[in-house]
Amino acid sequence: MKYSYLSHLECPKCSSIYSAEEVQQLCQCGSPLLAKYRLDEVKTNIKREDLQRREKSLWRYHELLPVHTIENVITLGEGYTPLVTVPKIGAKYGIDDLYIKDEGIIPTGSFKARGAAVGVSKAKELGVKTLAMPTNGNAGGAWSLYSAKAGIESFIVMPKEAPAITRVEVHISGSHLYLINGLISDAGKVVAHLVKEKGFYDVSTLKEPYRIEGKKTMGYEIAEQMDWKLPDVILYPTGGGVGIIGIYKALLELKELGWINEEKLPRLVAVQAEGCAPIVKAWEEGKMESEFWENSETNAFGINVPKAIGDFLVLQAIRETGGCAISVSEESIKNSQQEVASLEGNFICPEGAATFAAAKILRENNWIKPNETVVCLNTGQGIKYPESFEVESAVLEKGEAIIL
Ligand SMILES: *Cc1c(COP(=O)(O)O)cnc(C)c1O
Numbered sequence: 001m002k003y004s005y006l007s008h009l010e011c012p013k014c015s016s017i018y019s020a021e022e023v024q025q026l027c028q029c030g031s032p033l034l035a036k037y038r039l040d041e042v043k044t045n046i047k048r049e050d051l052q053r054r055e056k057s058l059w060r061y062h063e064l065l066p067v068h069t070i071e072n073v074i075t076l077g078e079g080y081t082p083l084v085t086v087p088k089i090g091a092k093y094g095i096d097d098l099y100i101k102d103e104g105i106i107p108t109g110s111f112k113a114r115g116a117a118v119g120v121s122k123a124k125e126l127g128v129k130t131l132a133m134p135t136n137g138n139a140g141g142a143w144s145l146y147s148a149k150a151g152i153e154s155f156i157v158m159p160k161e162a163p164a165i166t167r168v169e170v171h172i173s174g175s176h177l178y179l180i181n182g183l184i185s186d187a188g189k190v191v192a193h194l195v196k197e198k199g200f201y202d203v204s205t206l207k208e209p210y211r212i213e214g215k216k217t218m219g220y221e222i223a224e225q226m227d228w229k230l231p232d233v234i235l236y237p238t239g240g241g242v243g244i245i246g247i248y249k250a251l252l253e254l255k256e257l258g259w260i261n262e263e264k265l266p267r268l269v270a271v272q273a274e275g276c277a278p279i280v281k282a283w284e285e286g287k288m289e290s291e292f293w294e295n296s297e298t299n300a301f302g303i304n305v306p307k308a309i310g311d312f313l314v315l316q317a318i319r320e321t322g323g324c325a326i327s328v329s330e331e332s333i334k335n336s337q338q339e340v341a342s343l344e345g346n347f348i349c350p351e352g353a354a355t356f357a358a359a360k361i362l363r364e365n366n367w368i369k370p371n372e373t374v375v376c377l378n379t380g381q382g383i384k385y386p387e388s389f390e391v392e393s394a395v396l397e398k399g400e401a402i403i404l
């Protein structure tokens with residue numbers, strides 16, 4: 001039996017088809033390309049029960065991932081992260097059935113490991129020698145470490161304000177680290193130049209088609225971990241939007257496979273920070289695409305993306321599932337981060353905390369009903385961001401008391 005049932009790449013905008021057996025970037029129309037599988041064959045050959053015996057990593061879904069041979073799989077053991085209830089937060093927010101999908105528990109400390117594992121493995125399979133990417137930090141950390149394991153040279157360009165630890169990840173893995181004075185969108189321009197001048201493989205968000213394939217496995221896992229019954233709502237901290245587009249893609253694939261039979265898919269919610277909310281603005285204005293968000297600013301660094309190339313796909317995913325887009329304040333992010341840590345023991349990242357802050361608001365205005373099953377996605381480990389907890393109180397500096 002085949003390891004992967006990858007068939008080809010397809011443009012979601014103009015329906016052009018591309019071979020998946022050579023390096024591809026964007027469609028000629030400028031849209032990202034999506035991987036397509038021979039789902040009818042998967043349906044015949046694999047049953048969802050077959051998964052039970054498999055390793056607890058995202059590679060348990062290898063038939064639905066793009067890597068053809070197991071020798072090309074670059075893995076640090078990523079995926080199959082905990083999906084657990086957070087009853088005390090649920091009680092506080094008035095949501096009976098609230099879950100956290102905790103991506104802090106993953107190599108490199110953020111869910112960017114999923115995209116990197118699958119993206120780098122496929123790059124290796126396609127014979128890529130050198131790759132380049134702009135990043136807000138976590139993706140750079142993950143891609144540089146997975147590239148190191150694959151023996152691929154990497155060039156990582158990030159804003160100098162990015163979390164310090166991610167710079168260390170890039171440096172220690174032997175990648176080339178470029179720091180810029182600006183945003184991820186400016187870093188993107190530097191990468192575009194490198195790609196043009198040197199012919200590197202451009203692994204910017206959605207400019208290669210396989211990072212999303214790694215991230216979509218969050219959707220498979222949520223379905224499998226809930227015994228193939230889906231939650232009512234999934235909240236996702238949205239920057240480039242790869243994860244939310246991926247989760248939607250995964251759910252559609254599962255539906256086609258007949259592994260889920262619910263009529264209604266979960267309502268997908270794109271959560272952004274008030275200081276950078278282009279998707280929310282587009283959603284509220286009923287637009288199909290977002291506009292560049294000027295002077296964006298938020299402590300939730302991973303979602304500081306002023307203009308996402310896949311914005312139209314994010315908007316489509318929330319529209320087609322009856323979801324919504326919502327922005328939250330910096331203060332509410334901090335509060336939720338503290339509430340989740342102090343009530344549940346999960347030290348989540350600010351981006352993940354944004355989904356809890358959003359769940360709270362959506363419950364307050366009754367968009368989420370009290371008896372609905374709700375999943376908040378925590379996309380990273382709080383301990384990756386020590387500098388976001390400036391010493392603002394004497395306790396952090398001196399402790400509560402000095403015991404002699
Ligand atoms: C990159 C990142 C995000 C946003 O992910 P997208 O899929 O690009 O929207 C959210 N949280 C963290 C911690 C990130 O690093």
Ligand SMILES: [Zn+2]
Pocket residue numbers: 011012013014015016027028029030031
């Ligand atoms: Zn196209």
